[in-house]
Amino acid sequence: MKRIAIDMDEVIADFNPKHLRLFNEEYKEQITVEHLMGTSLGDLRPHLRNEIRAYLYEPAFFRDLEVMKDSQEVIKWLSERYEVFITTAAMEFPTSFTAKYEWLKEHFGFLSELNFVFCGDKSIIHADYLIDDNVRHFKRFTGQGILFSAPHNCNETGYVRVNNWLEVKEYFQ
Amino acid sequence: MKRIAIDMDEVIADFNPKHLRLFNEEYKEQITVEHLMGTSLGDLRPHLRNEIRAYLYEPAFFRDLEVMKDSQEVIKWLSERYEVFITTAAMEFPTSFTAKYEWLKEHFGFLSELNFVFCGDKSIIHADYLIDDNVRHFKRFTGQGILFSAPHNCNETGYVRVNNWLEVKEYFQ
Structure with missing residues (x-):
């Protein structure tokens, strides 16, 4: 087999809808899945790269x-x-x-x-x-x-x- | 490579020394690694099989x-x-x-x-x-x-x- x-x-x-929702809420942004085409949230907001990744280290995120x-x-x-x-x-x-x-x-x-x-x-x-x-x-x-x-x-x-x-x-x- | x-x-x-220590303490037994040759603790004490396995579900066991x-x-x-x-x-x-x-x-x-x-x-x-x-x-x-x-x-x-x-x-x- x-x-x-x-x-x-x-x-x-x-993965993306929750990640974007948390980010948009915290930083008063309105980034959508369409904005991520060919890129990533970290590349769009490089000064917040660590913060963007930090959501994923929350034990309950996934x-x-x-x-x-x-x-x-x-x-x-x-x-x-x-x-x-x-x-x-x-x-x-x-x-x-x-x-x-x-x-x-x-x-x-x-x-x-x-x-x-x-x-x-x-x-x-x-x-x-x-x-x-x-x-x-x-x-x-x-x-x-x-x-x-x-x-x-x-x-x-x-x-x-x-x-x-x-x-x-x-x-x- | x-x-x-x-x-x-x-x-x-x-694995065995800790498992045997916990078991021996709880059940006042003196089973050693030598007793496990060709067998397992669960096979030696089949009426306690679930309890023997339960130690391993303790989050800190390993x-x-x-x-x-x-x-x-x-x-x-x-x-x-x-x-x-x-x-x-x-x-x-x-x-x-x-x-x-x-x-x-x-x-x-x-x-x-x-x-x-x-x-x-x-x-x-x-x-x-x-x-x-x-x-x-x-x-x-x-x-x-x-x-x-x-x-x-x-x-x-x-x-x-x-x-x-x-x-x-x-x-x-």
Whole structure:
């Protein structure tokens, strides 16, 4: 049975709306997801880079992110045809472990927790496919990388790209 | 550069002495590591299996385990010649994430945290070698499994076996 590894943030967990909401509230700004196309909040407000990153070190930050549209249905469908692993670069935010685990158990409880992987460098992942929004994880990945569209990666070319979860289903159909 | 994945419990973290101490104190027993040869505490006291496992769900259990003799020196030596990843089946004990991370940072701080992997099913690990005390992790591992001797695995045959960290160094020399 072939294996698909799937990233969390900006792939199954909708990271940007909460991050922007917290930032806009605190700094009285009105930055939207559209402003993040081809860039990042840190690049838009470089003098606040540390503060922008600090939200992610809050232990609860990742606990109540919205689930990406159609991801549950499609991953359920995939899990009946492939081995599905969730592989997240959680080591960058060690305070996030519990929140990420609980979030996965709540929203993707149909997957075994033995298929959750908290890592840093994803070249350690042994899978046939990796669905991720960060092209850096494809560099040393030996399987097929599939770039999940996110504002920050809109200018990346040369990768298999999917724009949403229905396109993921179409790819594997 | 070839890659070595290394397990934590009973390989770099000396799990049994603390587990036995807690159990012996609570149940007025005098079970030693020698009693665990070819078996486990749960198999020796099956009516207390849940209680025996419960110690491991204590968030701090894994925080102050002793470091296995010579493991730091040899892993430092290995890390200058190989890519070294620490790969632990932490998903079985989700309350252990923080303790395991802090323990690694304290005792193996010379490794990048991006090379720490908390997983469940280790067939997800992409490495050339896996040093582990559980033979079940070798079943679907595509590299070379190296069985690190632990009381419970003393009767396992058919694997490359190392009895301590100096033997690991010898193997890779």
